Amino acid sequence: MKTEIRELLEKVRNQEISVEEAELILKKAPFEDLGYAKVDFHRNLRQGEPEVIYGAGKTAEQMIGIVEAMKQRRVSPILITRLSEEKAKLIAEAHEDLTFFSHAKIGVVGEVPEPDGLGSVVVCTGGTSDIPVAEEAAITAEVYGNRVERLYDVGVAGLHRLLPHLETIMQAKVIIAIAGMEGALASVVGGMADCPVIAVPTSVGYGAAFDGLAALLSMMNSCASGVSVVNIDNGFGAGYMANMINHMS
Amino acid sequence: MKTEIRELLEKVRNQEISVEEAELILKKAPFEDLGYAKVDFHRNLRQGEPEVIYGAGKTAEQMIGIVEAMKQRRVSPILITRLSEEKAKLIAEAHEDLTFFSHAKIGVVGEVPEPDGLGSVVVCTGGTSDIPVAEEAAITAEVYGNRVERLYDVGVAGLHRLLPHLETIMQAKVIIAIAGMEGALASVVGGMADCPVIAVPTSVGYGAAFDGLAALLSMMNSCASGVSVVNIDNGFGAGYMANMINHMS
Amino acid sequence: MKTEIRELLEKVRNQEISVEEAELILKKAPFEDLGYAKVDFHRNLRQGEPEVIYGAGKTAEQMIGIVEAMKQRRVSPILITRLSEEKAKLIAEAHEDLTFFSHAKIGVVGEVPEPDGLGSVVVCTGGTSDIPVAEEAAITAEVYGNRVERLYDVGVAGLHRLLPHLETIMQAKVIIAIAGMEGALASVVGGMADCPVIAVPTSVGYGAAFDGLAALLSMMNSCASGVSVVNIDNGFGAGYMANMINHMS
């Protein structure tokens, strides 16, 4: 950004552009206004990543429009999270290159890149009910160019399910630990692993699980080092964070 | 109790006692009133156990009086929980047979019986800060006639600390799992063990531990079967419950 | 487990198996992977109990598959909790030996064993609305080989309903006390009984009952000794724990 400002100032000095133009440029927003959403095109450049549309609460028509605008700017791939099957079908009519992952409730427009991260992102869950959140995390990580290994249903109440995968856990570059109920998986995995662990509490459970609050508090208090937490059911956030870490250089 | 009623009714019929006397007997309370506390002598008979005084909020003088009254009824041993060192000294002046366990903050008046339970009660903690609660549980269990094995500082973030004790855990008759912070120990031990696990959340931790709430919720949601929970920091309750289970017959 | 390791090591020494095989065996997980769930067959051996399937969130097809796999390993009986009537019918088409308990929402595949516990498990509820949770607890205990006595609708606001059953309560080996609203039943029963009491808060109530939170906190704070608590509405957990205690030896 510094260079842009300097370039601009130099142009002003050289009278290549007028003061008014420069002022305007400094103010002109790097986004396109579709009426219902400001599409942010600079972010793609700034962060070097696919663009994401949060699908919950948007109509299929709105999403078709946003994808259209993105395509014109050659953004690819485009990730749509929290996308219902019904809306996915409608979008697919307009954009045939949409792939829909039903477990993850994710749609992807465009080609998924080859994995180019430092190593594997391991996604593990406590139970089978946590799989939708896990798939949101896993597909996200894959779309961002990571190799993903899935270890599902390895909850701590049966350690003999988790222990056979010790090697996978020891060799991971990043681990996403996903669990509802008491959320103990994060601590157990965090104590085994050598790498950053991103914990995702899920709203799986009943009674005193309080829609994920129990798992959230449990994970926040993990006695293992190297564990940090994202919002309840936020598979996307975990996948995105894991991708960032797996692409450090 | 039925037989007592029947006996009484038979005496009434046989006019061995008057109606008025019978009515009085039915009402007469099985306790002695010291003014500041109703001492419950039937309970000792009914449950076959030592008597317990909850020391918090009672003066040394009050406790000396209660112990005195109990001794006259030949109650032994007497367990005083949440007893400060200062008050313990004052009580010991009046009752020389008081033994004070400073970690557990428990005083015991009278002889501790030989262990006669089915097997061992295993008391394990996640960290060293949980030890006072653990000692309250352990001493309680011992005073009630149980052999106790202590496994302290075996928290789940370092499973290699817990795994060497697998055999102890597998052979326990009852396990008391005590942990603060995220309270995951209960789930992990519950998944390993064959026996009932009594979980005690502790107020150890900071921040989002919220004085034991995180551990409490975590333990309530344990995905392991055979785990039940007592109040935060309630070592006595866990020891008492463990004793009951270890004396099933 | 110790013996298995030793046996294995002896075989290695005797060169009955190769190092590579031994390594593999140590790692090979004691479960069968059906893709959607890891079925845990060791647990049946380890704990000597029927196997349990948590039915909520599983499709009938998935459950049919899991039951099939279990049957091949001769697991019997199989308990399916939180099972809807609709899915029960579908499963019964594939597995005719399914018995469905509609109040408890439990399905049982295979023969229920004769009661062989130490004595009776008493299941009592505060009101009629708590009965579904109570039946989940009662059927669970029965499937695990316990004689169960039901005392329903004996809430504390009408002690004259509870008192006639004093003898039943005094003779129980384990009591499961189930109540919503203010959850006082646990304390009252706990004060009467000589045996362990497992308290189950239910989500019955409205307003400040906060979906079982009031009952949960109330039960956690029970002033009676020998009371421990499981999750809100967790009838299965209480039945399982009661079975463990009733089979101590």
Place this chain on the structure above:
Amino acid sequence: MKTEIRELLEKVRNQEISVEEAELILKKAPFEDLGYAKVDFHRNLRQGEPEVIYGAGKTAEQMIGIVEAMKQRRVSPILITRLSEEKAKLIAEAHEDLTFFSHAKIGVVGEVPEPDGLGSVVVCTGGTSDIPVAEEAAITAEVYGNRVERLYDVGVAGLHRLLPHLETIMQAKVIIAIAGMEGALASVVGGMADCPVIAVPTSVGYGAAFDGLAALLSMMNSCASGVSVVNIDNGFGAGYMANMINHMS
């Protein structure tokens, strides 16, 4: 109040007072301003009761001044709640007719009237730690002219302590049920009694008692009819309400 307005209007019509005076009278506040507190003298007339000073957070000097002003208006007796012993001594130097009740932390200036209510107010507590709150309620009720019967330490975990007092409970006009921890006393007493029960949760307990929250929620959800609740530790409020009910006519 209607008659006062009418009288005033008639005086205006009869030109006994000017419009300006009438306007002033309508506005003139029925209280005296001491700078630090508005002393409310109409309330004594309006409600026919002793005046109350909430002592917490007021200096001894302020309270001496308020009592002085009240005495000049012939208010008697005067009740000072949440009064520390230290401040009580200072006030007693200025107002020798102060009686201080140390358990209740209440000071009374002036004569306590003879009981003239419909019957007895029964004040019962779950444990001995609830006594300070109970005494605040009991002394308050006495100062307002009620006969009070105290049933302390009759908690539900030992029903045999409560049952001998069944007759007292059945004959009460109002019952104040005071308990911390799980607060079950309110439901049990409410189920036995024929009269209104005012429940007072106390902050007695630890862990998941959460400073009285557990007892508060428990009492709000009482399954007994005829139970209503005041604030945690609010003995005064319960005593005042009980007095109102016991003086219905």
Place this chain on the structure above:
Amino acid sequence: MKTEIRELLEKVRNQEISVEEAELILKKAPFEDLGYAKVDFHRNLRQGEPEVIYGAGKTAEQMIGIVEAMKQRRVSPILITRLSEEKAKLIAEAHEDLTFFSHAKIGVVGEVPEPDGLGSVVVCTGGTSDIPVAEEAAITAEVYGNRVERLYDVGVAGLHRLLPHLETIMQAKVIIAIAGMEGALASVVGGMADCPVIAVPTSVGYGAAFDGLAALLSMMNSCASGVSVVNIDNGFGAGYMANMINHMS
């Protein structure tokens, strides 16, 4: 109850009945078991009041049966709360003397008695949305023999709506103050009135009203004396309590 016991004992002494019979009578529960509910017939005698059926969660068939059993014992009137219109119609087919109050969701079987209380029960609400709860309270009070005055929509944000009714409030024997949102009505009415005020928080509101929690806490903390609180939306409880107070003698 004392007299019953004494009578029985006298009969035993006079050998009018056998010991066994007496024992049986002492144990025989004063309720009838319909399989799905214990109907409590002593309560009607003990408290001199209509019997109440909590309709939520009961089928029309169950309620028809309970009413039938009550009628055979000549209980009248019978109050059914939380009764849906649909079920009311079904019950009315079996019991033609059912009157259904749709706002209150209350059904009454039998004659409503003439008001015979000390005076009026005033039921006031903050807004129009609180009316269903208010009608539950009002109909309850009426069925129990109280004259009821309704002051609806007199919330504190428009005091000029409340002030014209000052006289009604001043002359009430009991006031039921019902409000959601911030629940301030209880404090304002409590400050005006000379009589006991029963506050009912309602779940009316949105956002930080948290389903009645805001009103509940607000009412618990009322700075007015003579205010006590029942559960959120508990119109029945308030009406019942008001009736008790209005029938003091």
Place this chain on the structure above:
Amino acid sequence: MKTEIRELLEKVRNQEISVEEAELILKKAPFEDLGYAKVDFHRNLRQGEPEVIYGAGKTAEQMIGIVEAMKQRRVSPILITRLSEEKAKLIAEAHEDLTFFSHAKIGVVGEVPEPDGLGSVVVCTGGTSDIPVAEEAAITAEVYGNRVERLYDVGVAGLHRLLPHLETIMQAKVIIAIAGMEGALASVVGGMADCPVIAVPTSVGYGAAFDGLAALLSMMNSCASGVSVVNIDNGFGAGYMANMINHMS
């Protein structure tokens, strides 16, 4: 109001009206009773503003009646908030001059006045999902005579979206900052602006957003001066407050 009282008193003195009439006038409430709602006509005079009907929970018929009554008193415009499309259609049949704003769920009967405030009210939102709340605020402000500028989807995670509008923010007279999730918009805008900021937390978000609680707490703790908060999703309240401030003089 003073003048009205004085005028009345003068009429009494001058015997232009009788004492009884004066008494009646003082009591006669400034509202009209439609049975289901007290319509408040003084408020329009007292506050000089359009009248508002809170549409949630009212039937179309009730609202038609209230509008009718208002029209007869020449109240205009009339604002109906939380109005569903379905009910709006029914009302429009009776009152053709109803304009319905579907995003805001607001209906307006009558002419919207020209803006006459001090300057602009700026309504900004963090995301597109907050727009319904924002439109409720914006339409409210417009109906009350304010010029409104909308800045939607300028959340803090992309400051480059907000910064281009710095001038708009700097020149606003009042700002309404609307955001769910973490609610940080209020602090950021509050730190930039020179004018009062009214923050509206929304229930947008999932997981630990807890239906707006996270945003509410965040906004309450804003480290920027000049920020105050209204209830979750309370667009109307913010618009009304903004109007008051923008019409200061």
Place this chain on the structure above:
Amino acid sequence: MKTEIRELLEKVRNQEISVEEAELILKKAPFEDLGYAKVDFHRNLRQGEPEVIYGAGKTAEQMIGIVEAMKQRRVSPILITRLSEEKAKLIAEAHEDLTFFSHAKIGVVGEVPEPDGLGSVVVCTGGTSDIPVAEEAAITAEVYGNRVERLYDVGVAGLHRLLPHLETIMQAKVIIAIAGMEGALASVVGGMADCPVIAVPTSVGYGAAFDGLAALLSMMNSCASGVSVVNIDNGFGAGYMANMINHMS
């Protein structure tokens, strides 16, 4: 700010300053770094107000230094909030022109300006315990150039205390309503007043007041329009906001 950018760009074009200098100016932070705090001097210009130091958690030495730096920039007056008496004395030794307001815990360095707002800011409290928060608000408003009227101890449980001040309330330009316990004052005052009301919940109260949470929720849910809320005990925030509104033009 626009003009500054434009001026700068014009200087660049006119080569009055170099590109590097311009770049530096655009970046140069408008603050002075004292090591322990970034003093913000632009804010005074930007917002036209006195500068504020939040005293809690700062040493007297740090505050002396900050005041010194501000004085050199001719900032006056300087407001120090949450200032203990002890630290105030130390600061007064270095800066003799410090005035300390002990109730408000506010120190003011420099001259307090003459009131120049549109009208009066009325600060009212529910009780005497709320006065410290009220004084923080009142002194803040005065230092910012507002005339303040104080109405203390006018809580809603005694409306006759509040009603005499109706005229003051009706004529206010802004009202700050401060209350703990149930916080009803905000709704009552909000219903009476014609002007914006800023509500401040206080931590005054006990039990279910939960350190201000009850008052906070109550105020958030105020059924009166024109009420917004600041943080618990945040007298400064309310005074600052009131000043902004009272200086609209």
Place this chain on the structure above:
Amino acid sequence: MKTEIRELLEKVRNQEISVEEAELILKKAPFEDLGYAKVDFHRNLRQGEPEVIYGAGKTAEQMIGIVEAMKQRRVSPILITRLSEEKAKLIAEAHEDLTFFSHAKIGVVGEVPEPDGLGSVVVCTGGTSDIPVAEEAAITAEVYGNRVERLYDVGVAGLHRLLPHLETIMQAKVIIAIAGMEGALASVVGGMADCPVIAVPTSVGYGAAFDGLAALLSMMNSCASGVSVVNIDNGFGAGYMANMINHMS
């Protein structure tokens, strides 16, 4: 670990060690038992990091012993967190090579290694009160071999304080964003940065900050991608996680 097992198995096969010895080795715990704490020496090897002692709740004597044991195993450096100045002095007497960082409350025994991470860890705080937590994070990161840049007091209410550091933020490898109150810093920084952001809520604030809960919820709901959260005030956890990420390879 695999190789260790294989090596061991090979030794068994080659009869270099006996079966019993092998069995023992598999069980022998990789820790030394000091009675009060199990010191974990494998962890240093496993994770290649300094060893950490959590100082809160340990006596100086215990820590001296633990350090002694670690030194004998040549562990260096050793980090002691939550260390009071008083205890630090005592430890320094036994271990002269202790360096104490008073703001961070961290003691370091041994040499701090040269930074060898991928780039800088940027530690930024919202206010000056957050600095102790920030220093705990910063010193931790430094001891683990990272270059740290500190940006303190750059809270979002004054964006002009944060914006000059945009370049530092853009070039960071990992950012630790520390804030109390509303915790908005995490979202703003997360929106600007290209790298992982670890958010640390602090208990700084008052009133509705609820000891860090507001900041915690706010950060959990951050609308910026690439943000994850650790426990309230957990500077160590953030520093440790940042180190892991900054050493990815």
